[in-house]
Amino acid sequence: MSVFTIEYAECDVTFRFISKKIKMNQNRKVKIKVEDLTIVFGRQKKLALKLLNDGCSKKEILEKTGCTIGINRANFEIFEGEFFVIMGLSGSGKSTLLRCLNRLNEPTMGKVFINDDDITSKNNKELLQVRRTEMSMVFQKFGLLPHHTVLTNAAFGLEIRGEDKSSRESKAQKALDIVGLNGFEQQFPIQLSGGMQQRVGLARALANDPEVMLMDEAFSALDPLIKTEMQDQLLDLQDTLQKTIVFITHDLDEAIKLGDRIVIMKDGIIEQIGTAEDILTNPASDYVKAFVDKVDRKSIITAGSLMTEKPTLVRFKKDGPEGALRKMRTTGLEILPVVDIHDTFLGFVHINEVIQAAKRKDPTVESIIHMHVPSVSKDVTVEEMLPLISETRSPIAVVNDQNRLLGIVTQTSLIIEATKFNEEQINELKDKANNQ
Amino acid sequence: MSKIIDIGQYIEVAINWLTENFKPLFDFIKHTGNSTIIGLEWIFLAIPFFVVIGVFTGLAWWKSGKGVAVTTLLGLTLIYMMGFWKETMETLSLVLVATATALILSVPLGIWAAKNKLAAKIIRPMLDLMQTMPAFVYLIPAVLFFSIGKVPGAFATIIFAMPPAVRLTTLGIDAVPKDIVEAARAFGATNRQILFKVELPLAMQTILAGINQTILLSLSMVVIAGMIAAGGLGERVLEGINNLDIGLGFESGLSVVILAIILDRITQGFVQNKK
Helix, strand or coil: CHHHHHHHHHHHHHHHHHHHHHHHHHCCCEEEEEEEEEEEECCCHHHHHHHHHCCCCHHHHHHHHCCEEEEEEEEEEEECCCEEEEECCCCCCHHHHHHHHCCCCCCCEEEEEECCEECCCCCHHHHHHHHHHCEEEECCCCCCCCCCCHHHHHCHHHHHHCCCHHHHHHHHHHHHHHCCCCCCCCCCHHHCCHHHHHHHHHHHHHHCCCCEEEEECCCCCCCHHHHHHHHHHHHHHHHHHCCEEEEEECCHHHHHHHCCEEEEEECCEEEEEECHHHHHHCCCCHHHHHHHCCCCHHHCCEHHHHCEECCCCEECCCCCHHHHHHHHHHHCCCEEEEECCCCEEEEEEEHHHHHHHHHCCCCCCHHHCECCCCEECCCCEHHHHHHHHHHCCCCEEEECCCCEEEEEECHHHHHHHHCCCCHHHHHHHHHHHHHC | CCCCCCHHHHHHHHHHHHHHHCHHHHHHHHHHHHHHHHHHHHHHHHCCHHHHHHHHHHHHHHHHCHHHHHHHHHHHHHHHHHCCHHHHHHHHHHHHHHHHHHHHHHHHHHHHHHHCHHHHHHHHHHHHHHHHCCHHHHHHHHHHHHCCCHHHHHHHHHHHHHHHHHHHHHHHHHCCCHHHHHHHHHCCCCHHHHHHHHHHHHHHHHHHHHHHHHHHHHHHHHHHHHHHCCCCHHHHHHHHHHCCCHHHHHHHHHHHHHHHHHHHHHHHHHHHHCC
């Protein structure tokens, strides 16, 4: 039973590894590029920009010019097929930033490129063309037309584009099938639940078959259960359709669940850009840290960041039981991983068995290696590793796709991570216990 | 008390200037208006009265249900039996033409005011003026421009009846949810597409409520327009007043009320159907 579980775990691990790798390769092409993007709200835009470039703070600029800085020199790139999340509290400028990408908000300074094509320099007619073909948008409040049916709502983007009725309705029908609204075509939005209305919004965006989808707090108005369902569906869609998605949310859990990379914004400034794990393990500022502290780390922290790298090893054939015992004495560890000359992970040895083998004067540790132990790849999360604790008394080995040992995750560190206590807190608890 | 400022004098000069310089225009309006109103009257009177009653009853049934249909049937029959059929048809023609013209002018104005803040700032006080100025005052320039008859009657009616349609159009368009407009814009809709595919359909119910108000105000004004020989029920009401003929005054007044109720209920039906 335990063997089966381990093999299953390994198989799953390999699969995840490969799928992530494919994604990384595809991600190389830059789809959207934002350069020095700045938005100033107010009348004296020029003066405000000048002050901003001179290094004045947002507050000083507001006092001197009455202008608000909506976005302050944002720079980032979004790769093709990437799920890019912009996160921030209300008023952080995330919606403003999103609306610069299709110029629903007009940037005061800076540039936006889509496929190396400068959106900011386009005239009105060209801009309409971009909005009609290259990107579509999903809204928090759905933005559906109450006097249209589900079908004609889904076909709205195509209607605007000027497609004839039969072609747009067949495309809309396909989009509705994808989001699971088959059979609701002739209903009106008011007859549907919030989740279903947003599915119509999603279908409307998909019907246009854009390369880029902009999603403005698309799931924030939905109740939690529906929200999770919609998130899962969107991830499935993303797997098959491979759109470039720019998604806005104020919910870090949502950002982490969905985003390949996350941007954290505060007061119109980008605080940090990175993967969920980057942000959780290395928050770039106190602001980000304050956010991160509230997150359930179990589902984000991976074996890769938790493992002890270059652990003390027992080298098969080179180190016999005596050698292993010496290493255990010097390190104080009771369990050590065993690898062959190519660093391939073989298993663990435990101190009491090593002592017995040494007494028997065994030439190698072959007979005492615990071979059927779990091993995981770097991107397996704490949450996924936790069940493995019950399978084994050994630490968990972290290996690459050639089964080479990269490091080990001790059970203690896993439990500490899972119980959300950090080391400081644990030490505090220990001190308290000692003092009593 | 002596006058310190004489605004009236300037208004007089302006009106005179308009009368002299735009005479061909006013003549053109007068002739077109007159033939439209008279044409419509002719149609209403050429059709047998029971057909007209039938059509209105059917329309009421279709849009507003059985109750209103019965009211329409009884009301129009009563008007016919009181002997005010011709006058009622004249008034109806005038109301319809005035309302139609008022709408052609006020819906675009309302849209403009909704889209353009400056326009709104200019239009709003003008609407206030048009609504609060005693309705009789409009009769003076109306007569100067068009002399007496049906067209000046319609002119005064239009000015008096326009404001609610303008206001409610603006209100309706302002009340269209911003996220729906934004959604349309995000999908690449032009301003024209936004107006015709989003704003007007969503504002339609409010605009229809404005149309209903315009019709009722027109009806109240055509009575006043009777003073400048616009004909119809208004003239009979005035006749009743001048001769202290209570019977005549009451009967013609009752006809106005019946016509008002029927037009109101039928247009209300259009508003409700949009919901």
